[in-house]
Amino acid sequence: xxxxxxxxxxxxxxxxxxxxxxxxxxxxxxxxxxxxxxxxxxxxxxxxxxxxxxxxxxxxxxxxxxxxxxxxxxxxxxxxxxxxxxxxxxxxxxxxxxxxxxxxxxxxxxxxxxxxxxxxxxxxxxxxxxxxxxxxxxxxxxxxxxxxxxxxxxxxxxxxxxxxxxxxxxxxxxxxxxxxxxxxxxxxxxxxxxxxxxxxxxxxxxxxxxxxxxxxxxxxxxxxxxxxxxxxxxxxxxxxxxxxxxxxxxxxxxxxxxxxxxxxxxxxxxxxxxxxxxxxxxxxxxxxxxxxxxxxxxxxxxxxxxxxxxxx
Amino acid sequence: xxxxxxxxxxxxxxxxxxxxxxxxxxxxxxxxxxxxxxxxxxxxxxxxxxxxxxxxxxxxxxxxxxxxxxxxxxxxxxxxxxxxxxxxxxxxxxxxxxxxxxxxxxxxxxxxxxxxxxxxxxxxxxxxxxxxxxxxxxxxxxxxxxxxxxxxxxxxxxxxxxxxxxxxxxxxxxxxxxxxxxxxxxxxxxxxxxxxxxxxxxxxxxxxxxxxxxxxxxxxxxxxxxxxxxxxxxxxxxxxxxxxxxxxxxxxxxxxxxxxxxxxxxxxxxxxxxxxxxxxxxxxxxxxxxxxxxxxxxxxxxxxxxx
Numbered sequence: 323x324x325x326x327x328x329x330x331x332x333x334x335x336x337x338x339x340x341x342x343x344x345x346x347x348x349x350x351x352x353x354x355x356x357x358x359x360x361x362x363x364x365x366x367x368x369x370x371x372x373x374x375x376x377x378x379x380x381x382x383x384x385x386x387x388x389x390x391x392x393x394x395x396x397x398x399x400x401x402x403x404x405x406x407x408x409x410x411x412x413x414x415x416x417x418x419x420x421x422x423x424x425x426x427x428x429x430x431x432x433x434x435x436x437x438x439x440x441x442x443x444x445x446x447x448x449x450x451x452x453x454x455x456x457x458x459x460x461x462x463x464x465x466x467x468x469x470x471x472x473x474x475x476x477x478x479x480x481x482x483x484x485x486x487x488x489x490x491x492x493x494x495x496x497x498x499x500x501x502x503x504x505x506x507x508x509x510x511x512x513x514x515x516x517x518x519x520x521x522x523x524x525x526x527x528x529x530x531x532x533x534x535x536x537x538x539x540x541x542x543x544x545x546x547x548x549x550x551x552x553x554x555x556x557x558x559x560x561x562x563x564x565x566x567x568x569x570x571x572x573x574x575x576x577x578x579x580x581x582x583x584x585x586x587x588x589x590x591x592x593x594x595x596x597x598x599x600x601x602x603x604x605x606x607x608x609x610x611x612x613x614x615x616x617x618x619x620x621x622x623x624x625x626x627x628x629x630x631x632x633x634x
Numbered sequence: 635x636x637x638x639x640x641x642x643x644x645x646x647x648x649x650x651x652x653x654x655x656x657x658x659x660x661x662x663x664x665x666x667x668x669x670x671x672x673x674x675x676x677x678x679x680x681x682x683x684x685x686x687x688x689x690x691x692x693x694x695x696x697x698x699x700x701x702x703x704x705x706x707x708x709x710x711x712x713x714x715x716x717x718x719x720x721x722x723x724x725x726x727x728x729x730x731x732x733x734x735x736x737x738x739x740x741x742x743x744x745x746x747x748x749x750x751x752x753x754x755x756x757x758x759x760x761x762x763x764x765x766x767x768x769x770x771x772x773x774x775x776x777x778x779x780x781x782x783x784x785x786x787x788x789x790x791x792x793x794x795x796x797x798x799x800x801x802x803x804x805x806x807x808x809x810x811x812x813x814x815x816x817x818x819x820x821x822x823x824x825x826x827x828x829x830x831x832x833x834x835x836x837x838x839x840x841x842x843x844x845x846x847x848x849x850x851x852x853x854x855x856x857x858x859x860x861x862x863x864x865x866x867x868x869x870x871x872x873x874x875x876x877x878x879x880x881x882x883x884x885x886x887x888x889x890x891x892x893x894x895x896x897x898x899x900x901x902x903x904x905x906x907x908x909x910x911x912x913x914x915x916x917x918x919x920x921x922x923x924x925x926x927x928x929x930x931x932x933x934x935x936x937x938x939x940x941x
Contacts, residue, residue: 333880333930334905412932414720415766419804428876429932456725493731495803565738569646593646621724622643623741 327395328436330429338401340433342440345381345392355539356391358441359532361450363418363498365402365409369515370450372525377532390541393444398437398498406518408454419493421501438501445539446476447509448532449499455517456617457625460579461524461531463552464511466490469503474554476510479538481531481549483579484612484630487556516616553610555630562607564627566591566620570600578614588627591620607631635690640707641748643741651713653749658689661701664852666756666818667843668707668749668809671730671763672721673714677827678762681839682708688840697854704852705756710749730763731804733812750812758787758850759813759820760843764828767935768928770889772921773838775864776822778805782814785866788821790849791842792862795923795941799869826889867941873918875938877902879911883931891922899938902931916940 323346329339346354359377361370374396381388397403401411409416413430423434441447453459462484463477470487477485494500502509514528515521534549536542555561566572570591576582582605591601605611609629620626636657643651669675669682686706692698709715713723721728727742734754735747753759765771774795775788781801788796805811813820823842826835844855877883882903887893893916902912920940931937 331880331933333882333932408726413766426934428935432934454725492803492806563738565740569644571646595647619646619724621646621741623739623744624724625740 327440328433343394347388354390355445358393358444358447360395362397365399365407366517367452369452372520373528376529387544389543419496421498442507450512452515458516458616459513460612461514482552485552485554562629566624568600569621571618572615572620581610640752655707656686658693658704659698659702663756664702665758666705666753668761670709673719674829675764680831681836684836684840702852731807733809754816759818763822769926770826771824772923783819790846792845796864796866873940874936877935880933889925
């Protein structure tokens with residue numbers, strides 16, 4: 323069943339509609355649990371698109387194993403996805419800074435409020451992001467420390483490589499996940515892959531994780547693959563940020579998710595005009611590279627990677 | 635006058651990115667004025683250019699009081715202005731969501747940090763800023779409630795309005811908020827326009843800041859007119875007039891107009907057949923404080939704010 327959860331008429335001959343698909347067993351569903359798979363809040367992040375497709379495909383192959391409600395929201399920002407725009411086009415606003423929205427507000431606030439109304443009450447929400455067009459991320463779940471107790475047990479079952487429990491930030495209070503978690507609907511934020519691309523292997527990994535979560539919630543009765551045990555980081559000192567010391571072209575020298583020793587070369591920043599190497603990015607500590615620069619042009623300060631320095 | 639580079643980073647194929655400041659007077663850090671943070675804030679840039687011109691005259695005439703230093707930074711973001719992009723060229727981040735900044739962080743965090751280190755200990759701070767929606771305003775000072783800045787000082791600008799508003803989560807990363815955390819009395823100065831130059835409004839901004847500084851004894855400035863009293867309001871006290879339809883926006887009034895209850899304010903016109911789909915009327919006797927200026931509008935948009 324496909325349903326429009328929010329819509330707005332645009333100025334010239336077009337209606338913006340945010341849609342969801344509900345998959346549920348035939349017959350009564352009262353008392354059954356509900357999981358919501360959400361993606362596309364940022365229009366340039368596409369990794370979740372494949373997960374939405376794959377979750378639905380696998381369920382449909384074994385509908386008899388479904389014992390709950392699965393809501394799939396593939397495009398919270400449809401204008402953004404269809405125009406390769408991260409924010410909401412025309413408004414130049416980051417949709418993930420508009421929640422919980424305002425039902426009486428302008429179009430963007432209204433859409434945000436309708437989204438929250440529809441998703442609220444789920445037993446679990448998985449909000450799938452894909453970093454941005456600049457960085458590739460290993461599949462990970464990010465959790466605000468305020469909601470750690472509720473969310474870490476779910477995150478451990480989600481088949482990700484890494485769970486990052488980070489500090490609270492006032493600015494993040496206007497995110498979709500914060501708005502849900504603060505009002506009692508648990509929401510996991512997944513970051514994986516890179517913007518504007520589909521990394522099929524990560525999509526498969528996340529789909530396995532969602533089935534495992536569904537099993538944990540009693541929504542799925544079928545077999546699920548064994549999930550990986552993630553590294554969990556709660557200490558801010560576990561994460562070391564690597565920022566470009568100079569503008570240039572970043573050339574990667576190691577693989578993503580590689581274990582590195584202090585001093586190992588991660589990449590070079592080069593100047594194609596002069597032919598010079600402007601800087602060498604080296605590991606400042608022993609660690610595992612969970613974020614790596616994808617878009618090669620860097621300014622001074624651009625993030626080129628993150629190392630997880632925790633024991634693993 | 636002393637022209638100095640506040641912050642600089644090297645570009646790959648572009649010229650270096652520079653934030654340039656103009657310093658007038660000597661001694662105590664009394665006032666810092668910051669212009670554009672976003673690439674479309676042309677009026678804000680123009681206002682600062684007119685202020686720099688005025689301060690050159692004041693300094694030459696010895697009209698800046700002893701032991702007062704004024705710093706004007708006309709633009710924190712020339713890279714974006716030069717390519718006519720609102721936010722940072724590479725990653726589309728907003729410098730005015732990066733304060734107080736971080737010297738080891740990402741590019742716009744570093745810019746915010748580099749600028750903030752230079753301006754954080756001024757007694758007064760004025761930022762020419764813009765609204766996220768395309769529109770024009772009656773000039774006003776906007777300030778956060780429960781901040782370090784006082785209404786008493788805001789009145790010294792003698793602008794028509796002083797608007798107070800509650801702090802929202804995103805404010806915590808703005809220049810205005812962080813200035814106040816570091817005990818600078820900070821004011822956001824809203825002139826009429828953003829993307830086009832309004833010379834009259836820029837002149838009004840210069841005069842207003844002269845009145846403010848004159849009242850504080852920082853400059854000697856005789857304007858020969860009697861003191862004007864600003865109206866102080868909370869933003870929640872304004873009346874919003876919202877569209878019910880999306881379409882072409884055809885305004886029937888101007889910003890600053892006094893309108894009677896029932897006055898037609900704008901038509902929303904069908905983009906194909908020209909039929910008027912909706913006429914917006916003033917719900918009360920009021921002044922048009924804000925007006926949407928984009929030729930297109932969406933449904934549920936507050937296209938007018940009336941006071």
